[in-house]
Amino acid sequence: MRPIVLSDQFFWNLHQSVGKNASxxxxxxxxxxxxxxxxxxxxxxxxxxxxxxxxxxxxVTGSCSSRDDDPLVAAILxxxxxxxxxxxxxxxxGHISVANGILYAPGAEFLILDINLAxxxxxxxxxxxxxxxxxxxxxxxxxxxxxxxxx
Numbered sequence: 001m002r003p004i005v006l007s008d009q010f011f012w013n014l015h016q017s018v019g020k021n022a023s024x025x026x027x028x029x030x031x032x033x034x035x036x037x038x039x040x041x042x043x044x045x046x047x048x049x050x051x052x053x054x055x056x057x058x059x060v061t062g063s064c065s066s067r068d069d070d071p072l073v074a075a076i077l078x079x080x081x082x083x084x085x086x087x088x089x090x091x092x093x094g095h096i097s098v099a100n101g102i103l104y105a106p107g108a109e110f111l112i113l114d115i116n117l118a119x120x121x122x123x124x125x126x127x128x129x130x131x132x133x134x135x136x137x138x139x140x141x142x143x144x145x146x147x148x149x150x151x
Contacts, residue, residue, distance in 0.1 A: 001032040001140070003128070003147040004099075010128050011116040013099050019076045020066055020094030027062035028143060030072070033096055034060045035137055036115045037075045043122060047082070054078040060137050068094075076111075083114065 004013040016023040018033045037058040044052060055078065057071040064072045073094050080092040087109065099110035120127040127133075129148075131141035 001026075001028050001143055011099075011113060012128065012130070014096065014112055015098070017098060018064060018072070018096045020068065020070075020073045022064075022066060022095040022097075024064045024066055028139060030064050031060050031062045031137060032140055033076070033112075033115065034058050034062075034072055035140060036119060037072070037079075039119065039122060051078045051082050062139075079111065079114075083111070 001012050002015055004011060012032065014029040014032070015026045016029055018024060018026075018029050024030060037055045038060060040047060041052060041055050041058075047055070054071075055075050058075045059071070064070050067073065076096060077092060077094045080090060080094070084090040084092055090109065090111075096111050096115070099112050116127075119130070119133075123133050128144070130136050130144035132144075136144070
């Protein structure tokens with residue numbers, strides 16, 4: 001995961017894609033996506049019960065097999081199915097891509113942005129300082145602290 005400013009907005013992006021048929025080569029990227037599902041479970045609001053059940057199997061491990069039976073792949077597919085019900089052009093492919101270029105364009109929304117918006121909504125007074133969020137995994141908190149400009 002890495003900080004990025006695009007279109008005058010800060011968000012946490014990925015170095016590499018995560019999930020099914022993705023590179024899954026960066027454990028921090030994987031951990032960040034996994035942590036977002038753990039956080040979603042703590043909220044429960046607006047998430048269908050069946051989807052929430054799938055999310056509950058995700059743990060922050062920093063690894064993803066890329067297979068359909070991986071809990072993270074199942075959670076991403078469930079998330080995409082939920083988003084697809086609201087934005088029918090959303091592709092259901094089981095992976096989260098690195099956001100590049102335009103953040104919102106019909107058929108080209110990046111789910112990593114949805115993850116950021118969710119975390120910002122859950123912690124409006126703390127985001128993007130992930131290190132200040134209670135229960136933030138140490139490695140993610142470290143990346144957050146390293147992104148703070150030094151004088």
